[in-house]
Amino acid sequence: MTKEEKQKFKTLIDQEIVSLSKEAESIRESLYPERGDGPSDKVAHLSFKLDQSIHIQRYEEATKRLNRLRHAYLKIDTKEYGVCQECEEDIALERLQLMPESIYCVACMNELGL
Numbered sequence: 577m578t579k580e581e582k583q584k585f586k587t588l589i590d591q592e593i594v595s596l597s598k599e600a601e602s603i604r605e606s607l608y609p610e611r612g613d614g615p616s617d618k619v620a621h622l623s624f625k626l627d628q629s630i631h632i633q634r635y636e637e638a639t640k641r642l643n644r645l646r647h648a649y650l651k652i653d654t655k656e657y658g659v660c661q662e663c664e665e666d667i668a669l670e671r672l673q674l675m676p677e678s679i680y681c682v683a684c685m686n687e688l689g690l
């Protein structure tokens with residue numbers, strides 16, 4: 577990977593972190609509504625519970641991805657970035673473009689069942 581490519585991915589990861597942090601923050605806000613904003617009756621309470629579990633799931637996914645992105649960001653200036661942790665082959669640039677936090681190539685990811 578060239579220096580320019582790394583720089584490009586660094587910017588990409590940085591942007592992803594910013595937008596994902598915002599998303600996680602807004603999910604977190606809907607998880608803890610202001611007092612008085614809570615469900616008013618039983619039916620509302622049920623749908624509120626359901627929404628909560630969806631929000632919790634989305635929040636967990638967002639924070640997990642954030643951690644992976646931050647990890648990738650820290651590693652971008654090392655030789656490890658863009659190299660599969662399993663087979664040590666280069667990860668396809670097209671894949672990194674979509675998921676800059678990737679640590680496995682497509683073949684290994686399938687192999688590992690991830």
Ligand SMILES: [Zn+2]
Nearest residue numbers: 660663681684
């Ligand atoms: Zn691999």
